[in-house]
Amino acid sequence: MSNKYSPAEIEPKWQQIWEEQQLYRATEDPERPKWYALTMLPYPSGDLHTGHWYAYTPSDAGARYRRMNGYNVLFPIGFDAFGLPAENAAIKRGAHPVTWTYANIEQMRTQLRRMGAMWAWEHEAVSCDPEYYKWSQWFFRKFYDAGIAYREYAPVDFCPTCNTTLAREQVWGDDRHCERCGTPVIKKNLEQWKFRITSYADELIDMLNNIDWPERVKVMQTNWIGRSYGAEVTFRTEQGDALEIFTTRPDTLWGATFMVLAPEHPLVGSVTSDAQRAAVEAYQEQASRMDEIQRGAADKEKTGVFTGGYAINPVNDEQIPIWIADYVMMGYGTGAIMAVxxxxxxxxxxxxxxxxxxxxxxxxxxxxxxxxxxxxxxxxTGEMINSGPFDGTPVKGAVGKVTEWLEANELGRGAVNYRLRDWLISRQRMWGAPIPIVYCETCGVVPVPYEDLPVLLPDDAEFKPTGESPLKYHEGFRYVKCPTCGGDAERETDTMDTFMCSSWYQYAYISPYWKSGEPLKADDMPWEKEKGDYWLPVDQYTGGIEHATMHLLYTRFFTKALRDLGVVDFDEPMQRLFNQGMILGPDGEKMSKSRGNVINPDEVVDRYGADTVRGYLMFIGPWDQGGPWDPQAIEGVHRFLHRVWAVVTEDVQLEKPLLDAGSAVDAAQERALERKLHQTILKVTDDIENFRFNTAIAAMMEFNNTLYKARETGVVNTVIWNQAVRDLMLMMAPIFPHIADELWHRQGNTSSVHRQRWPIGDPEKAREEEIIVVVQINGKVRDKLAVAPGTPGEELERQALALSNIVKWMDGKQARKIIVVPDKLVNIVMG
RNA sequence: GCCGACGUGGCGGAACUGGCAGACGCGAUAGACUUAGGAUCUAUUACCGCAAGGUGUGGAGGUUCGAGUCCUCUCGUCGGCACCA
Known part of the structure; x- marks a missing residue:
């Protein structure tokens, strides 16, 4: 057995042993509390980068910590395997995306194993597997039956580079670019499938109160959903048509001096006068063309045209002119406003x-x-004027009063509006789960029967460089018989947004590929119910903040929809969420090949070992903050592991030092070591509990430094010394799993360190025997006192005033006031 | 424009309910051991000052015996939203 710390030897060894012993296999155990730890699954790009290490290894440490605290932990991994890169690779190489995807998955499994994480591999799920996506289609079908999935012809966002439509959430920034590729999107009018996420808008906001998620994410989701309270008020056109508007300020109704309709508003035609018709139509035409490009930035100068028509304001019967302008959007509220x-x-x-x-x-x-x-x-601030019956009413609270009045007089009603739009899930791409719908000449839109699922992707798809989906010109896929009447029909050739597949993967992991090969039924369960009852919902979720208003919103919606379908009996998929920050290149910039600042984790693992990489990533700083990779700083963590190795392997062989066993000096040293040990356990426990790995590691370093310095003293090999070394291994186990198990065994243990219980810190034993109390004069430290904890204030004051330094500084004058905080300080206020 | 987060040594970062600012680590300096050291060990390392001492948490005020921490204003960096009626 080599006596040198050699991660290259011990890490593969332990990974193999853990696997052989199936140490991390997660099976239901009603005797133990469960803990479902989940981390956002990777896209199988074929290369596991530093960002993955930064996201996954601290999650793993957290999961391991729970395990050591008696929880039965499920920590699964899988692959979000549908998506464009596979398709683009296929176009480039003429191969099927499935080939590229599975080769990448194989590669990434190897890379993931090198992390030494406690992955429950037997729970792995791959979203592009037909046994996975048949359930994605099953969910679609359930949503269709429940009226949650529907098809609509409307203007939608389209990415010209990805050649597909996008959901509103996937269009980012002021320039409205595609979240994936950065290309500015364009508008198109298309018939698309959508999910009615807007029906859950209130729940999605209100239930944020029930989950332990970062405030940041809650705020982002709340803003994204954009709920606003106000009133709907019915105006009338000259022709007598009802013209509904939404306003958040019904209290300003008397100040409405004109109305504005969106150019696409259905009443524009009827209100327009003959004299204005040409101008109005020209503006509509211009606005619809503008739509194609973009309907302008927020600070764009407002334009509009008078329609020549008038409306009656119901609160005062005034005639006010109706304009059209593109600053009013058809997609929000009623597409018409009263202008105040x-x-x-x-x-x-x-x-x-x-x-x-x-x-x-x-x-x-x-x-x-x-x-x-x-x-x-x-x-x-202010009060209402020129407002008929409401003159003199303070604006504060006026909205409610006016709304009540509108309702009483049947002129309007309280109403709520949302910014959130329904989730557009159609994608004009081949590498996704086909939408299980058939269009029949006689029956119209026909959903694929449950027992016919999955609708399989053809394995002979032909990719053309046009970027168009091969499903469109794959005759065998496209032309089918109608499941209802048997007549000629065509399949939907669009596939589902991959966010659909990732909205339920936490459930897929429970029993992956469940009911493999079996025909599906409407009343099926998509996973083994008893297992789901045990493990669900997710206890701790971790992942990047970039999904705040995409995946994290979708999966919450999905779970609520499943609840309403009776599939799950809880409201929220993930109880706790932690967002890690982003690991940056040594130059402080985002790692990218073009910048040349990419750190390849495989190379770093070759050089230092996985434990060092894990520990370094966690040591950089607070996990939610991210930060630059410092190629020098990693040495510090590596040195720490060497020093731990030295403490454990070398010093147990040292000859017993000269001091007499049991001497007063030894006893004091033993007490000091025990105190430090318990202080460290308490600190590390609290830190890991709260994902503060950086300070947990710092505390372990400090403790190891204490042991290191004590190596040649009388405490070595005492009972407390052995306890200290043993507990250090236990504390290190979640973050440094390999070296901890190796040294644990070298101490003579035969069962894995990962099967042990987390050490318990005793606040009594951690208490200092002597503490330093600071003595200040006018808030400046002038001397210090060493006293027993709990020394009463009068005693502290007496001792402080007797200090020669203090006597000197007081210079014979009287103290104006003396503040004493026991165990902390004495502040003498002069003059 | 609106909303949110963050500004601490040369660097990454510590600091519980206001109570010794700079834990831990990197880097640096000096020394030891070495044929050698980019290994290891020991010591020092916020700044100014020989010292006594003084000054310091983006800036300006305030509350307090006492402020990195609380309050007001302000500057800067990052993120989200953006004609949402």
């Missing part, structure tokens, strides 16, 4: 530009009633 230029910034700008009346109906903070320089939109 005095109290809305946008309406103010529009009214100013086109010379429309600005009528003040709320006084300023100082009671001002004169003309306005800018829109005054406070909801708190």
């Amino acid at each position: 230029p005095a109290h809305d910034e946008r309406d103010f700008a529009f009214a100013t530009k086109y010379g429309l009346e600005i009528r003040r109906v709320i006084t300023g903070p100082d009671g001002a009633t004169g003309p306005l320089e800018a829109a005054y939109d406070s909801k708190d």
Whole structure:
């Protein structure tokens, strides 16, 4: 047995032993509390990068910690295996995406094993496996039956590079670019499949209170859903048509001096006068073309056209002109607004530009009633004027009063609007789960019967460089018989958004490929129910913040939909969430091949071993903060492991030092070591519990330094010394699993360190015998006292005033005031 | 524009409910051991100062016996949203 720390030898050895012993196999055990630890599954790009290590190894440490605390832990892994890169690779090489994908998965499994993580491989699931996606299709079918999935012709976002439509969540930034490839999206009018996530808008916001998620994510989801309370009010056109508007400020109804319709609003045609028709149609035409490019940035100057028509304001029967303008969107509210230029910034700008009346109906903070320089939109300060029955009402609370009044007079009603749009799941790509729908000439839209699932992807798809989905021109796939009437029919050739597959993978892991080869039924369970009852929901989820309003929103929606279908009996898929930060290149920039700042984890593992890489990544700083990779700083963690190795392997062989066993000096040293040990256990426990790995490691380093310095003293090989070394191994086990198990065995243990219980820190034993109390004069430290903990204040004050330094600084003067905080300080306030 | 997070040594970062700012690590300096050292060990390392001492947590105020921590304003960096009525 080599006596040198050689990770290259011990790490593969232990990984093999753990696997042989099936140490991390997760099976239900009603005797023990369960802990489902989940980390966002990787896309099988074929290369596991430092970012994966940064996301996964701390998650693993957390899972291992739970395990040592008596939990039955499930820590699975799988692959989000559908998606564009496989298809692009296929186009480039003329091979089928399945070939490329599975080769990559094989490669990544090897790389994942090198982390030394406690992956429950027998729970692995791969989303592009037909036995997986048949369930994705089953869910679609269930959603279709429940009215959650529907098809709609509407303007949608389209990425010209990825050649597919996108969900609203997948369009990012001011330039509205594709989340995947960065290309600005364009608008297209298409018939697409959507999920009714908007029906869950309220729950998605309100139930954020029930889960332990980072505030950041909660805020982002809340803003994304964008709930606003207000009222719907019915105006009338001259022709007598009802013209519904939504407003958050019904209290300003008396200040409406014109109305604005979205150019696409259905009433535009009927309200437009003959004189204005040409101008209105030209504007509509221009707006629809604008749509193709983009409907403009927020700070774009407002444009619009008068329709020549008028509407009646129901609160005061006034006739007000109707305009159309592209700052009003058909997709939000009713696509029509009442414009109150005095109290809305946008309406103010529009009214100013086109010379429309600005009528003040709320006084300023100082009671001002004169003309306005800018829109005054406070909801708190001012009172209503020029508002008929409401004159003199304070604006604070006016919204509610006016809404009640509208309801009583049947002019309007309280209403809620959301920014959230339904989830567009159609993708014009081949490498995804086919949408199980058939279009029949006679029966129309026909869902594929449950027993016919899965709709398989053809394995002879032909990829053409046009980027168009091969499913479109694959005759065998496309032309089918209608499942209902047997007549000629065509398959839907769009596939599902891959976020659909990842919305339920936490359930797939429970019993992967369950009911393999069996025909499905509507009342099936997609996983083994008893297993699901045991493991679900996820206790701890970890992953990147970039999914805040995509995956993390979708999977919450999905779970609520499943609950309503009776598949699950809980509301939220993940109880706790932690978002790790991003690991950056040594230059502080995002790692990228083009920048040349990529750190290859395989190379670093070759050089230092997986334990060092794991520990270094966790030592960099707070896990949610991320930070740059420092090629020098990793040496520090590596040195630490060498020093631990030295403490455990060398010093147990040292000859007993000269000091007499049991001497007073030895006894004091033993007590000091025990104290430090318990302090360390308490600190490390608290830190790992809260994912503060950096300070946990620092505490272990400090403790090892203590042991290192004590190597040649009388404490070596005492009972407490052996306890200290043993507990250090236990504390290191979650973060440094290989060296911990190796040294654990070298101490004579035969069972794995990963089967042991986490050490328990005793606050009594951790208590200091003597503490330093600072003595300040006017808040500046002038001397210190060493006293027993709990020394009473009067005693501290007496001792402090007797210190020669303090006497000198007080210079014979009287203290004005003396503040004593026991165990902390004495502050003498002079003059 | 709105919302949110963050600004601490040369660097990554510590600091519980306000109570010794800089734990731990990197780097640096000096020394030891070495044929050698980019290995290891020992010591020092916030800044100014020979010292006594003084100054320091982006900046300016404030509360307090006492502020990195609380409050107000301000500057900077990053992230999200952006004509949402």
